Amino acid sequence: xxxxxxxxxxxxxxxxxxxxxxxxxxxxxxxxxxxxxxxxxxxxxxxxxxxxxxxxxxxxxxxxxxxxxxxxxxxxxxxxxxxxxxxxxxxxxxxxxxxxxxxxxxxxxxxxxxxxxxxxxxxxxxxxxxxxxxxxxxxxxxxxxxxxxxxxxxxxxxxxxxxxxxxxxxxxxxxxxxxxxxxxxxxxxxxxxxxxxxxxxxxxxxxxxxxxxxxxxxxxxxxxxxxxxxxxxxxxxxxxxxxxxxxxxxxxxxxxxxxxxxxxxxxxxxxxxxxxxxxxxxxxxxxxxxxxxxxxxxxxxxxxxxxxxxxxxxxxxxxxxxxxxxx
Amino acid sequence: xxxxxxxxxxxxxxxxxxxxxxxxxxxxxxxxxxxxxxxxxxxxxxxxxxxxxxxxxxxxxxxxxxxxxxxxxxxxxxxxxxxxxxxxxxxxxxxxxxxxxxxxxxxxxxxxxxxxxxxxxxxxxxxxxxxxxxxxxxxxxxxxxxxxxxxxxxxxxxxxxxxxxxxxxxxxxxxxxxxxxxxxxxxxxxxxxxxxxxxxxxxxxxxxxxxxxxxxxxxxxxxxxxxxxxxxxxxxxxxxxxxxxxxxxxxxxxxxxxxxxxxxxxxxxxxxxxxxxxxxxxxxxxxxxxxxxxxxxxxxxxxxxxxxxxxxxxxxxxxxxxxxxxxxxxxxxxxxxxxxxxxxxxxxxxxxxxxxxxxxxxxxxxxxxxxxxxxxxxxxxxxxxxxxxxxxxxxxxxxxxxxxxxxxxxxxxxxxxxxxxxxxxxxxxxxxxxxxxxxxxxxxxxxxxxxxxxxxxx
Numbered sequence: 001x002x003x004x005x006x007x008x009x010x011x012x013x014x015x016x017x018x019x020x021x022x023x024x025x026x027x028x029x030x031x032x033x034x035x036x037x038x039x040x041x042x043x044x045x046x047x048x049x050x051x052x053x054x055x056x057x058x059x060x061x062x063x064x065x066x067x068x069x070x071x072x073x074x075x076x077x078x079x080x081x082x083x084x085x086x087x088x089x090x091x092x093x094x095x096x097x098x099x100x101x102x103x104x105x106x107x108x109x110x111x112x113x114x115x116x117x118x119x120x121x122x123x124x125x126x127x128x129x130x131x132x133x134x135x136x137x138x139x140x141x142x143x144x145x146x147x148x149x150x151x152x153x154x155x156x157x158x159x160x161x162x163x164x165x166x167x168x169x170x171x172x173x174x175x176x177x178x179x180x181x182x183x184x185x186x187x188x189x190x191x192x193x194x195x196x197x198x199x200x201x202x203x204x205x206x207x208x209x210x211x212x213x214x215x216x217x218x219x220x221x222x223x224x225x226x227x228x229x230x231x232x233x234x235x236x237x238x239x240x241x242x243x244x245x246x247x248x249x250x251x252x253x254x255x256x257x258x259x260x261x262x263x264x265x266x267x268x269x270x271x272x273x274x275x276x277x278x279x280x281x282x283x284x285x286x287x288x289x290x291x292x293x294x295x296x297x298x299x300x301x302x303x304x305x306x307x308x309x310x311x312x313x314x315x316x317x318x319x320x321x322x323x324x325x326x327x
Numbered sequence: 328x329x330x331x332x333x334x335x336x337x338x339x340x341x342x343x344x345x346x347x348x349x350x351x352x353x354x355x356x357x358x359x360x361x362x363x364x365x366x367x368x369x370x371x372x373x374x375x376x377x378x379x380x381x382x383x384x385x386x387x388x389x390x391x392x393x394x395x396x397x398x399x400x401x402x403x404x405x406x407x408x409x410x411x412x413x414x415x416x417x418x419x420x421x422x423x424x425x426x427x428x429x430x431x432x433x434x435x436x437x438x439x440x441x442x443x444x445x446x447x448x449x450x451x452x453x454x455x456x457x458x459x460x461x462x463x464x465x466x467x468x469x470x471x472x473x474x475x476x477x478x479x480x481x482x483x484x485x486x487x488x489x490x491x492x493x494x495x496x497x498x499x500x501x502x503x504x505x506x507x508x509x510x511x512x513x514x515x516x517x518x519x520x521x522x523x524x525x526x527x528x529x530x531x532x533x534x535x536x537x538x539x540x541x542x543x544x545x546x547x548x549x550x551x552x553x554x555x556x557x558x559x560x561x562x563x564x565x566x567x568x569x570x571x572x573x574x575x576x577x578x579x580x581x582x583x584x585x586x587x588x589x590x591x592x593x594x595x596x597x598x599x600x601x602x603x604x605x606x607x608x609x610x611x612x613x614x615x616x617x618x619x620x621x622x623x624x625x626x627x628x629x630x631x632x633x634x635x636x637x638x639x640x641x642x643x644x645x646x647x648x649x650x651x652x653x654x655x656x657x658x659x660x661x662x663x664x665x666x667x668x669x670x671x672x673x674x675x676x677x678x679x680x681x682x683x684x685x686x687x688x689x690x691x692x693x694x695x696x697x698x699x700x701x702x703x704x705x706x707x708x709x710x711x712x713x714x715x716x717x718x719x720x721x722x723x724x725x726x727x728x729x730x731x732x733x734x735x736x737x738x739x740x741x742x743x744x745x746x747x748x749x750x751x752x753x754x755x756x757x758x759x760x761x762x763x764x765x766x767x768x769x770x771x772x773x774x775x776x777x778x779x780x781x782x783x784x785x
Contacts, residue, residue, distance in 0.1 A: 002462050003443050019465055028440050028464060087731065135644035136731065271749040279555050301553075307393055310526050310534050321528045322395065 001030035001192060004204055008033070008211055013230035021188055024264065032190025033207055036216065036225035039186050040092060041247045042173050043140065043159045048150035049171075051076060058173040059250050063101060063126070066151075066176045070129035073150065080131040083149030085158070088138040091274035092185055093153060094281055096260040097175050098122070100183025100316050106260055107306070108317040110280075110326045111299035114179070116291050119284045127285050135286075144170065155187075156244050160224035163240030172243050174251035181258040183316070184251050189225065258316050265311030276302050299326045364763075366756035367547050375538040377518020381505045387518035392538045396508040398531045399517065403479070406501040419522075421478035422459075423498035428486055434497075435474035435485040437461075442496065456497045463490035478502060508533060547753040551761070554754070556744070560736040567651070567737065568719040571658050575715060576708070578659070579666035584696070586667075587674045597671070604664045612728025615657040616642070619649075619729070642729060650735045657725045662718060666711045673707025674700070709777045716773070717766045738762050 005019065018034040044058075051073045052058070056065050070082035084093060095106055102118035103109035131137075131149050140154035141162040152159070153175065162170050175184050191210060193203045209215055216227035217234075224241060226248065251257065263273045280298045283289045306323045313324035374389040381402055390396070406418065420439035425432060444459045461472050471487035473480075478500055488494070506525060509517035511532070526536040551557055586597050603611070618624045619641040626638040641649045677700065685699045701708075723739035726732065732740045742758035745751045 002465065005465070006443075006463055016465070023465060028462070030465060087733070132645065133643070135734075268750045272751065275749060283555070310393065310536060321530065322532075322534055 001033055002028065004193070004207060005030060005033055007204075008208060012211060012213060014211065015228050015230070018188055018228045021261075022190055032192040033211065034188050034228040035191045035207075035210055036189045036219050036223075037187060037228055038156045038189075038225045039184060039248055039251065040089070040097065040153060040155050040175065041159070041244065041251060042175055043144060043152050043154070043162060044171050044173065045144065045147070045150040046169055046171060048073060048081060051081075058171075060254075061173065061176040063098075063121075063176045063178045067121075067125045067129065070126070070151065074129040080129055081150040082129060083131045083137055083140055083143050083152045084134045085137045085140050085152075085154050086134045087136045088140075088158065089155055090281075091277045092155075092262075094277040095263070095274070096185025097153070097183045098178070099277075100258040100260045101176070101178030101180055104180035104258065105317045106263075107302065107313060107324050108327050110302055111295035112327060116295060118178075119280070119291050119295075122281075123285045156226075156248065157224040160238075160240050160244065163243045164238050165240075167239035167243060170243070172247035174247055174254060177254075177256050181256040182251070182254050183258045183260050185260050185262065186252065187262060188228070260316045261314045263311075264314045266305065266309045269305060269309055272305050273302065276305070302326050363756055364760050366753050367760045368543060368545065369541055370544040370546070370753070371541045372538040373542040373544065374540040375520060375524055375535050376540055377508070377520055379518060381519050388516045389538075389540060390510060390516070390535055392535050394535045395511050396525075396533050396535065397511055397514075398527070398533055399507040399509065401507070402505045402519075404503045404505060406503055410501070419502045419504065421500050421502065422496045423478075424459075424474060425456075425495040425497055426486075426488065426492065433486060435476065436478045436482075437472065437474045437488075437494075438478075438480065441472045442494070444496065456495055459494055459496045461488045461490055461492045461494060506533065547751075547757045550751075550754050551757040554741070556736050556741050560738050560741045563651070563735055564720060564722070564737045564739075567654060567658070567722060568716060570651075570655050571662075571719055572712070572715055574659055575663045575666050576711070578663050579670050579711070580696075580701075580704075582663070582667045583670040583674050584700075586671055600664050600667055602664075603661050604668070606661065607724075608661065609724040609728060611657050611661045612725040615653055615660075615725070616728050619653045644734045647735055650730045653729050654722070654725055654735065657729065658719070658722060661725070662715065665718075666715055669707050669711040669714070670704065673704045676707075677703045705777060709773055712773050712777075713770045716769045720762050720766050720769075 001022065005014065008014065014034065018037060019030075022030045022032045022034060024031050042061075048069075051069060053065065053068055053072065056069070066082075070080070073081035084090060098118060099106050099109065099115065102121075103112055103114040105112075109115055131143070133143070133148065137143055139158040139161075140149070140152035141159050143149045144152055144159070144162040145165060159172070163172065175182065177183075191207045193200050193207075197203055210219075211229055213227070213229055213231045213233070216229055217232045219225055220227055220232065220234075220241060221236075221238060224244065226245070252259070263270055266273060276298050279301075280294055283294045283298075284291050303326045306326070310323050312322065313320040317324060373392055375392065376386040376389050379385045379387045381404060421436050422439065422442050423434060423436055424442070425434055427433070441462050442459050443462050445457060464470050464472070471489060473484045473487050476483045476485055504522035505519050506522065506527075507517060507519050508525070509515070520535070524535065524537055524539070526534045528534070582596070582600050586593055586600070606614075616623070620626075621638050621640055621642075625641070626635070629635045630638065640646065642653060643649070681699060681703070682695065685695050690698070721739050722737055723743065726735060726737050726740055730736075732744070736744075738758055738761065742755045742762070745758060746755035
């Protein structure tokens, strides 16, 4: 893939930071060429701003302030106004946002005291003012547009319709910060060519096409995934994307930002780690089980998975020699 | 003449007929089923066999995948061009380069990953000298490529080349690294393993990344039992089976009696009752979802009749009972006709004389059903019971359509979740094996209990 990038770089400008992620920690083996990027942000109906506690800055929101805000809305409008996509990409909310914000880690701090405190807080302070239909929300754009919820967390591509349909009604802002910082999860979509590919040359041409600035502009327009190459024409963007872009930048450049990678190194078993995080949440918050017991049990499952796959730690956990350890 | 010869020639005809059946059973039934169930108890590549020396074919010990080991020493083997051509991953290739240094032409070795050969060059050992370029580096602090005095990155660096420098590749070698290892703290279990089976850390230790030998294991079955969704899924499946089957049998017998009643137009009912047989399971699930959802058919008709003021939420995460009732209704609607078809055929086999005789002796309708029809229907009911139980244990699409597969789950859905969402084929096979086991046990129970009654009754 280095050769492909070498050739592509003659005609376009691929962001080096995204390119470097394709090395997956190796010295000079490039596994993929970045294609597009996205992340998860917050969205709010402007009606919710009237209930925002005094003196709170949306761009520097903390989880406690968010919970207070949700509670105020619940009390004053008599219905829950905050929503989370529990039926959708909720595991990313746990892995990349809650855990890093409260514990500073994702895997290594899974069953730590700060994780237990975090779940206790979620259970008592946050979840009671979250809309109960959150259990089945997959894309938050629909309940936002329906007015069912006013404040929501989701993937940029799963909020885009709301911003596009009613740009004057919705604002985007960065995810809140916790005691350890502002955890957020940048997502990079990459393109690779298997070594056994029947026609690597054709694959190369496709990668060439997909990484052209014009194509990247189309992808941004239609999907809400942001470009990874320079020189994309942004003059003719749908309004929604412009709204999101502000929040995405503010989140990535926040002073307390903790970028957290998607789980890497688990091979085909990436789904299992998501299930473990979801299990921990569901058992503690929805099924009211003992926090310490759940964290110990699911932590043991997590450790088994890491041992079996040999996956070393990834950000925000510090690099490890050998399988990542749940402390 | 003919008669005397006949005993001498063996009659092969029935055996020729049996042969295709056996082949069919072996290839389309037993073999795939064995392969599928083997997944649940067999872990591929669980063990790595260590050799007693690099070139030997004798093995010392087997170590489990994932074992952490210490490296005692390593050895590098240069492969011949023939070995290289057939080699798989894990081979390190080095090229001898000729280039113009500061003080004239120089020769040095560089690893394959740093040199870009022209396209379509066979990247094997003995290649004719070709022109190549030095690859660029990504994300590294040192943009220059080091070239060495010998094909080993611990050897002396001769020079550093900039990206895209033109070089002439004059020779290539393929190297295979082997390590003498033993598990941490057990030095007596040692042996050699090749680099592509190991994950090597930089403190003279490594981890066995994959094995080359399978082994019997119960860990997938254990994992199934420990799965958070296992108990609820098992209980829901059994509960649904218990709720569905009795109602279906009562309904099916009534439907069959209506069809057999010989009232004018009763034959038409057969066609009406059989309609659900033609509708797919998923379609039924979606249909019933459309009925019970918040703004669905049921709520809107109740509303237009003025019976309720605002829609009732039948299907929500905190209303498991509602979802189970919806699944129950959908399954009854969908699969009762299957039982009915079997019962109708059983009823047709009961001869009119028997029924007439009962009537002559003064038996009323209920007495005829209870003492004549039901006992004679027993064989068909047995078949229907076995079929319906097996199908009830497999219920899947209706559940997914009505509950999303998360709130209310069944065994088949857990098998699917393991297979599709979690990509854990082994645990999925364990679930499938459990469904098979329950089906078999229930079939045996039906066969035994119903037969015993029959004999006692006679």
